[in-house]
């Protein structure tokens with residue numbers, strides 16, 4: 476099942492609130508995820524990610540506001556939401572004595588998938604998650620990575636248009652993380668819409684079309700990774716490598732508008748340029764070359780996602 480219109484929002488949070496006594500676990504969160512997009516939901520422990528995901532998965536109800544999946548409200552139409560949504564929780568119960576195929580078959584039956592369709596769904600899920608070679612292995616013998624795959628398989632067995640994955644990369648080794656990233660991008664390429672949480676921004680940055688950063692129940696910032704970086708980056712860092720004359724370039728740059736924080740040695744000059752506009756960078760490079768500095772390399776250094784995350788969040792938990 477995939478969405479018909481590519482621009483249609485498949486996930487919508489509309490002014491969502493969830494209080495537990497005095498704790499405002501989710502406080503006025505709104506965002507949308509368009510069909511076929513991967514949205515990274517990032518925040519420190521206790522930020523409110525699981526609470527909002529559980530509401531989307533119809534396992535909890537909001538104190539105020541609404542959440543919609545494919546246009547259906549979790550409050551008014553939870554059954555339709557469940558048909559369209561697969562949820563992979565951050566901790567999950569597996570049955571150690573069952574094998575992979577029995578486990579997936581159990582969930583396929585629970586979704587009412589019958590006969591040939593069930594055989595097809597099982598075959599597709601086992602092959603997609605790479606579990607086909609160990610389909611008959613008991614769950615108790617599976618590695619953490621294989622268990623995560625099995626749980627993803629369980630979430631996708633009924634071919635939902637939307638997948639909600641709560642910290643799927645948690646505890647995985649680097650190879651398993653890369654494989655997970657490929658599976659997530661593959662699902663998006665097949666037209667699925669995904670909401671994926673993590674408390675590590677770099678884990679998600681590269682695989683997401685957009686991200687939202689949540690802290691203490693509030694969405695602090697959302698948008699594409701590039702947009703968020705640009706929003707938070709009033710300057711760019713420039714590195715110039717020269718054949719020599721770095722100190723002379725330092726003196727020259729002191730008279731250039733929007734240049735600051737210059738650090739120079741004979742062959743290397745670093746500085747900040749207060750305009751992220753690429754045209755300005757091209758003009759500056761041309762001016763440096765025209766002034767007869769022997770430039771070997773002119774590069775801009777992009778700030779890491781970790782830096783961006785640290786700048787946005789205060790690390791506060793409740």
Ligand SMILES: Nc1ncnc2c1ncn2[C@@H]1O[C@H](COP(=O)(O)OP(=O)(O)OP(=O)(O)O)[C@@H](O)[C@H]1O
Nearest residue numbers: 495498500518519520521522523524525526527793
């Ligand atoms: N059932 C509950 N009863 C009381 N408080 C709760 C309940 N569920 C969550 N909370 C509180 O709500 C806040 C948000 O928790 P939530 O699990 O949504 O955060 P999270 O971002 O998913 O964190 P983590 O990364 O640790 O899973 C926390 O302060 C948590 O203690």
